[in-house]
Amino acid sequence: MSGNEQSNTAALVLEDGRVFRGESFGATGRTLGEVVFCTGMTGYQETLTDPSYHRQIVVATAPQIGNTGWNDEDDESDRIWVAGYVVRDPARMPSNWRSRRSLPEALVSQGVVGIAGVDTRTLTRHIRERGAMRAGVFSGPALADEASMVDQVRSGPQMLGADLAGEVSTGATYRVPAVGERRFRVAALDLGIKSNTPRMLAQRGVETHVLPVSASLDDLLGVEPDGVFLSNGPGDPATTDHAVTLTRSVLERRIPLFGICFGNQVLGRALGRGTYKLRYGHRGINIPVIDTATGRVAITAQNHGFALEGEPGERFGTPFGVATVSHYCPNDGCVEGVRALEVPAFGVQYHPEAAAGPHDAAALFDEFLGLMENHDA
Structure with a gap:
């Protein structure tokens, strides 16, 4: 694998040991949180800026995300609160008269680590069967062998008992x-x-x-x-x-x-x-x-x-x-x-x-x- 391919690779790692591979989306690095899925077909900007999603890695079940870009009116708070973002097919170019920047630009500017190219249908079925659990998104220099990444995820805090x-x-x-x-x-x-x-x-x-x-x-x-x-x-x-x-x-x-x-x-x-x-x-x-x-x-x-x-x-x-x-x-x-x-x-x-x-x-x-x-x- 070339250095460029390595820098664009990302992994979503679940605490039960399941690993989903994809591409880096947004900021590069490591993030830990509870992995959950959101079934909204629209409103990703409102979702990402909703404080209720603090310390959660959100999986978008809608297959394509980012079509309308990111505007200056729809934020539900003064920042993005999700711990990480998981999408299947990010839009290549936003198209909306209110858009001021792309979704990836917004994620990068606020340091939100994400992953794209994931089979979100399979992932959502897995969460439904096994339940929401701790997870991590790893990309760039944060990528490691699977056992090490699973250990990092399992060392993270649980949502049960979390005072946030x-x-x-x-x-x-x-x-x-x-x-x-x-x-x-x-x-x-x-x-x-x-x-x-x-x-x-x-x-x-x-x-x-x-x-x-x-x-x-x-x-x-x-x-x-x-x-x-x-x-x-x-x-x-x-x-x-x-x-x-x-x-x-x-x-x-x-x-x-x-x-x-x-x-x-x-x-x-x-x-x-x-x-x-x-x-x-x-x-x-x-x-x-x-x-x-x-x-x-x-x-x-x-x-x-x-x-x-x-x-x-x-x-x-x-x-x-x-x-x-x-x-x-x-x-x-x-x-x-x-x-x-x-x-x-x-x-x-x-x-x-x-x-x-x-x-x-x-x-x-x-x-x-x-x-x-x-x-x-």
């Missing part, structure tokens, strides 16, 4: 003003918030104060919020004791509360529910969810590797009165939402801000506004 929200949360509180006249003020606990969430609240006349995950109850109450929002985020929800305690204090004060994804799990824990790790998680923009009260099906955007314990439609007691499992996924029965019936609080496991993705769940923001209106009445 503090690594992606804002360092200081910031404000996103309402568009037009301000109707409500919301305190949002940043567990890994996506940019489109305060943007969608702003469009509804909500001024959002985004607080660090370490914020105290006094910090939160100092905002004088009409409501509290718990954001999405990465890691194991069993590690969020501070956020859970803060949420219980909010529930005790009957301040309207809405949580999504990781925030839904924090709310569930505050209501007394446990959490567990899914075999390979839900990641994509085409996942069905059923509302147990109405039977209505929504097609949703999701990104979670953990779930709350419970059964569809289950009613259970909490320190704040009765609550219910309000939504579930028909694919596997996974809990997709909880609702407190005696205090103004609810959460869903999916992403109503839907960037990128379907808009079926956008009305949940209006429901949150409804809680705040009724609370003020």
Whole structure:
């Protein structure tokens, strides 16, 4: 093998010893993380910049990635958060009027190690059968013999027990003003918030104060919020004791509360529910969810590797009165939402801000506004 061929070679190594060979894509080097697959056909820029993907190597199941390049408008945060990226057929040249650079250029500029030319269909089936696991992408001088690379992967941290929200949360509180006249003020606990969430609240006349995950109850109450929002985020929800305690204090004060994804799990824990790790998680923009009260099906955007314990439609007691499992996924029965019936609080496991993705769940923001209106009445 020539030096040039060697420099362009890459390997995706799984902790069970399976190795997928391909070409270097993005930055060259080594990266470790949990390998997961995302079934979205579009929205790779939003996926890569979603803080919920922190420390994960994302496999794109869509065969061709990078067609629309990289623009300056669709980032969900101020950086790419994925640990690595795995694609089958990268676009040779981006074509979109908003594109400012190619996807590989964006990956290189932010030091994200990836691999292309992988049989992602076989890889996805392998993850479905064996479950999400630790993995590594190796290229350039980081390439080594397979046994050495497997050892490096197995020495990496597991996602179970990983406390990651503090690594992606804002360092200081910031404000996103309402568009037009301000109707409500919301305190949002940043567990890994996506940019489109305060943007969608702003469009509804909500001024959002985004607080660090370490914020105290006094910090939160100092905002004088009409409501509290718990954001999405990465890691194991069993590690969020501070956020859970803060949420219980909010529930005790009957301040309207809405949580999504990781925030839904924090709310569930505050209501007394446990959490567990899914075999390979839900990641994509085409996942069905059923509302147990109405039977209505929504097609949703999701990104979670953990779930709350419970059964569809289950009613259970909490320190704040009765609550219910309000939504579930028909694919596997996974809990997709909880609702407190005696205090103004609810959460869903999916992403109503839907960037990128379907808009079926956008009305949940209006429901949150409804809680705040009724609370003020």
